[in-house]
Amino acid sequence: MTLVGQSVAIAAKDLRIEVRGRYALGSVLPFAGTLLVAFGLSLGPGRTLLAETAPGLLWLAVLFASVLSSRRAYEHEGEDGALEGLLLAPIDKAAVFIGKGIAIAVQLLALELAIVLLVSGLFDLSLAVAPLTLVAALFLGTIGLAAVGSLFGVLAEAPRAREAVLPLLVLPLATPVLIAGVRATALATAGRAGEAGSWLGLLLAFDLVFVSVGTLVFGFLLEE
Amino acid sequence: MVSSLERVAGRITAPRGERILGWATLVAMAASAVMSLVVSPPDAQQGNAARLLYIHVPSAWLAYLSFAVVFVASIAYLATRRTRWDRLAAASAEVGVLFTALAIALGSLWGKPVWGTWWTWDPRITTTTILLLIYVGYLAVRRLSDSPARRARWAAVVGVVGFLDVPVSYLSVTWWRGLHQGTTIRLLGESTIAPIMQVALMTGVFAFTLLFLYLVTVRLRLGRLEDRAVAEALSPRLGQSAEALLEQEASARG
Numbered sequence: 001m002t003l004v005g006q007s008v009a010i011a012a013k014d015l016r017i018e019v020r021g022r023y024a025l026g027s028v029l030p031f032a033g034t035l036l037v038a039f040g041l042s043l044g045p046g047r048t049l050l051a052e053t054a055p056g057l058l059w060l061a062v063l064f065a066s067v068l069s070s071r072r073a074y075e076h077e078g079e080d081g082a083l084e085g086l087l088l089a090p091i092d093k094a095a096v097f098i099g100k101g102i103a104i105a106v107q108l109l110a111l112e113l114a115i116v117l118l119v120s121g122l123f124d125l126s127l128a129v130a131p132l133t134l135v136a137a138l139f140l141g142t143i144g145l146a147a148v149g150s151l152f153g154v155l156a157e158a159p160r161a162r163e164a165v166l167p168l169l170v171l172p173l174a175t176p177v178l179i180a181g182v183r184a185t186a187l188a189t190a191g192r193a194g195e196a197g198s199w200l201g202l203l204l205a206f207d208l209v210f211v212s213v214g215t216l217v218f219g220f221l222l223e224e
Numbered sequence: 225m226v227s228s229l230e231r232v233a234g235r236i237t238a239p240r241g242e243r244i245l246g247w248a249t250l251v252a253m254a255a256s257a258v259m260s261l262v263v264s265p266p267d268a269q270q271g272n273a274a275r276l277l278y279i280h281v282p283s284a285w286l287a288y289l290s291f292a293v294v295f296v297a298s299i300a301y302l303a304t305r306r307t308r309w310d311r312l313a314a315a316s317a318e319v320g321v322l323f324t325a326l327a328i329a330l331g332s333l334w335g336k337p338v339w340g341t342w343w344t345w346d347p348r349i350t351t352t353t354i355l356l357l358i359y360v361g362y363l364a365v366r367r368l369s370d371s372p373a374r375r376a377r378w379a380a381v382v383g384v385v386g387f388l389d390v391p392v393s394y395l396s397v398t399w400w401r402g403l404h405q406g407t408t409i410r411l412l413g414e415s416t417i418a419p420i421m422q423v424a425l426m427t428g429v430f431a432f433t434l435l436f437l438y439l440v441t442v443r444l445r446l447g448r449l450e451d452r453a454v455a456e457a458l459s460p461r462l463g464q465s466a467e468a469l470l471e472q473e474a475s476a477r478g
Contacts, residue, residue, distance in 0.1 A: 151385070155378060158368040165364050169382065172357035173389050176396035183400065198399065206392050213388055217381045220302055 003098070006091040010099025015106060017076055024107045028068045032061045032115050040122055047124060054123035055185035059178055061115050062108065062138075063145065066174075067167045069107050070149025071156045073100045078157045087222060097218035101143075101150035101211070108142045130193030137184035137196070140203035144177045147210035154221050176206045230308070242441045249438045252431035256282075259424040276334040278424055282432035283327035287352060290320030290436060291359060291387055298383030301376060307451065308444075310376035313383050315443035317362050319436055324356040347398040354393050358386040372451070 001009070018024055039057045043049055077083040086096060116138070119125050127134060148170055156166045184199040260278035267274030293316040301309035331349060332342045343349075362382045369375040 152382075155365060155368060158378075160368055160370060162364075162368075165361070165368060168357075168364055169361040172354050172361060173386065175354050176389075176392045179396040179400045202392070202396055202399070205395075209388055209392060210385075213385055217302075217384060220377045220381050223377060 001091070003092050003095055006095035007098035007102060010086075010091075010096055011102035011106070014073060014100060014103035018103070018107060021076075023072050024069060024111055028065050028072075028107075029111055029114055031068065032065050032111065033118060035061050035064060036115070036118055036122055050123040051125065054119055054125040055182045055189065057123065058115060058119045058125070058185060059141070059181045061119070062112055062141070062181070063171065063174060063178060064167075065111050065115070066104070066108055066142075066145040066149050067170050069104050069111075070146075070153035070170070071166055073104050073150065074153045074157045077154075083157065083222075093219035093222050094215045096222065097150050097214050098211075100153070101146045101214070104149050104153075105142050105146035108146060109139070112138050112142065126189050129191045130188040130196075133188035133193040133196050133200070134185060136200055137181055137188065137203065140200060140207055141177050141181040144203060144206045144210055145174060147207065147214050148173055151210070151214040151218055151221070176202060180206070230306075242438070242445065245434065245438045245441060249431070249434040252427070252434050256424075256428045256431035259427045264421050264424040265418075270338055273334060273337045276330055277421075278428040279432075280327060280330040280334055281425060282428040283323045283330060284352065285429055286432050286436050287320055287324035287327050287355065289433070290316045290323065291355065291390075293440075294320065294359075294362070294383045295387035298380035301380045302384075307372075307376065310379065311444055311447035311451075312440070313379060314366060315440045315447060317359055317366075317383070318443060319439045321356065321359050321363060323432075323436070324352060324359070328352060328356065345401065347394065347401050350397045350401075351390070351394045354397070355390060358389065362386055372454075 036057060039053075039060070040050060043053060074083075077086060087093075116125075116127065116134075120127050152166060152169050152173075155161065155169070180199040180202040184196040184203070187193060187196040187199070256278065260275050264275065264278070266272050294313045297309045297313035297316060300306075301313060328349070335344065336342050362379065365382050366375055366379050369378060
């Protein structure tokens with residue numbers, strides 16, 4: 001089996017678990033919705049302020065959803081020694097990183113569809129101005145977040161893991177995704193999509209760094 | 225290359241090296257204090273507040289130096305699997321977090337009289353703050369695992385990835401500011417700094433670098449003692465207590 005085949009097999013396994021357990025749908029999405037409503041409440045009912053902050057709120061919801069999804073991606077591996085089984089399987093360790101990354105990315109993209117519609121409804125974000133730029137920003141940002149989450153999600157399964165460690169690590173590392181994603185989204189929804197190119201380039205650079213470095217170093221996290 | 229680096233490091237961290245380093249640091253810090261407080265004149269515009277330069281810039285330099293050391297030591301650990309590289313990364317990260325926080329706090333103190341605000345979202349300040357958060361996360365990861373080998377591997381991965389994240393973060397923060405406001409206020413253009421101030425600044429950077437080496441050396445010794453105490457607790461074959469080991473270490477140092 002090639003690396004691609006192994007990665008796809010792992011991604012399919014994780015997505016099958018998600019389809020049967022419905023964690024993203026049943027817990028992460030309601031959480032993101034609650035978060036967006038809480039943002040709205042904290043910023044008050046003024047429509048201009050809400051419309052201005054909408055891209056930031058959108059990406060914060062995506063960022064928190066990515067932390068929850070990456071934690072979940074390794075949570076079920078901790079049960080019944082599933083991780084040991086995965087390690088003993090005759091596959092490349094990088095395939096675990098890539099496969100889990102794909103599974104997280106697919107779940108995140110599905111979540112983002114709902115989050116974007118919610119933000120658009122709650123905060124008046126105009127989606128139709130430059131939909132392609134918006135989709136590109138979300139897609140590139142998601143790959144980066146999935147790579148960071150797939151790389152470090154495994155740490156949350158440590159015997160002494162605290163709930164806060166994963167977000168403590170992921171949120172500062174993902175700063176470029178947050179900034180570039182918010183900027184690209186703001187430009188795309190304000191009808192200035194032409195200026196978003198450099199932000200999309202930055203997201204792409206982040207993706208390349210984290211996917212390639214993650215593939216190289218992930219094996220070190222899993223050795224026993 | 226790795227082995228020659230280890231030899232040099234071994235010589236510095238020997239008890240004699242540590243004592244000499246400690247005295248050298250003390251002398252250099254005193255020289256830096258005299259240079260920055262007495263010899264250097266007050267700044268034409270900022271008055272005495274500008275003297276913060278002589279500790280703020282060296283602290284910021286140590287922030288970046290120490291995390292570069294964490295990066296190199298992490299790669300060396302993953303390549304050689306020797307515990308000493310892990311101890312070096314841990315020691316350097318702890319000292320680095322200390323000086324990064326100090327650089328931000330000093331910058332904030334300096335910003336109030338000069339810029340009129342404790343905080344501004346300047347690219348360098350923001351990047352340094354992100355750096356601080358990443359390495360606070362690094363130290364949190366070090367406390368995660370109860371297996372020393374696993375802790376070392378995990379920490380090394382975070383040490384490598386965290387450092388590679390810095391340039392991308394800096395770029396994103398710079399653009400983020402650049403698209404909305406003019407360039408950052410430059411207090412001291414490279415060419416406009418007076419020669420005497422430059423000498424004072426260089427003395428500060430030198431003294432702080434020695435301080436960094438000294439603190440890392442002490443932390444490395446502490447790390448060795450910790451490891452030995454743990455090893456001794458797990459296998460009492462020596463018939464010695466951890467206290468006895470500490471005494472032994474103390475007498476070896478004279």
